[in-house]
Amino acid sequence: MAAKKEIEDVKVDERNKSLGRHLGTTIRQLRLEHNLTIADVSERAGISRGMLSKIENSLAATSLETLEQLANALGVTLSKLFQNYNLPRGAAQLVKKGEGMEVVRRGTRVGHTYQLLAYDQGPHKTFEPFLISLEDSCEEFPAFEHPGTEFIHMLEGTLEYRVGKDTFVLNKGDSLTFQGEIPHRPENLIETPIKFLAIIHYDAPDKENFEE
Structure with missing residues (x-):
């Protein structure tokens, strides 16, 4: 039982890290698309620049409340931050012209x-x-x-x-x-x-x- 729980804990930890990387990358991309600095977004969201930097680099976990504040600061919905997370990969097959x-x-x-x-x-x-x-x-x-x-x-x-x-x-x-x-x-x-x-x-x- 202990070993099984340990395996489940590892899986949960990996999922959390994966989600953290996705959120950090998405927030950074949206910030850059809007030509905003870390200082701009952190001020609008009411969090420190250091915390925002850690979130973007997936070095710190954050709450839904903070994510909602960041979404508002970036002018997007909260769901936008999760939009492309955990999409299946390898489901598309490209055949270029003449290569069939x-x-x-x-x-x-x-x-x-x-x-x-x-x-x-x-x-x-x-x-x-x-x-x-x-x-x-x-x-x-x-x-x-x-x-x-x-x-x-x-x-x-x-x-x-x-x-x-x-x-x-x-x-x-x-x-x-x-x-x-x-x-x-x-x-x-x-x-x-x-x-x-x-x-x-x-x-x-x-x-x-x-x-x-």
């Missing part, structure tokens, strides 16, 4: 490229966004079938696209959504070069199968 991973799919030929713009890092795919470029107006395509829902948005050119028995003429700015299980393919490349986004959204895995 080129993938080969059935029917891929010269002048017909698929660039995958995001990569799922978990055990199950949730979606796949492709940037597709087509240049050869004589190219013929096999029918594609896959799980999930597909969304297409035209960026350039004009394309006739078949979904099941229906065909749709897509111009720049047009969008098309359909179930991936229905056979689909580009039917006719009317005006090349053609570029479009194709985003496939997969259904969540069955919970019972996932647990197995």
Whole structure:
């Protein structure tokens, strides 16, 4: 029990230090953005310059009352000081222009490229966004079938696209959504070069199968 309490105390201490660093950095940034000196803010907040300096450098803990006084001195709300604290990191994935991973799919030929713009890092795919470029107006395509829902948005050119028995003429700015299980393919490349986004959204895995 004593060891467990000691571990919990360490975790609480680490969280307090992390929050102290965040508050200190935020207060300093806001002060500098407003072109205020430590003397200016400490006078407005009614605390000593030494205490403000310690708070900014996370060398001293402070009360909510003092934080509210500092927020008022900086012309912001109290919640502003906590706004970006403890946000999840690593949740964003940047793919720069032209750096999408080129993938080969059935029917891929010269002048017909698929660039995958995001990569799922978990055990199950949730979606796949492709940037597709087509240049050869004589190219013929096999029918594609896959799980999930597909969304297409035209960026350039004009394309006739078949979904099941229906065909749709897509111009720049047009969008098309359909179930991936229905056979689909580009039917006719009317005006090349053609570029479009194709985003496939997969259904969540069955919970019972996932647990197995």
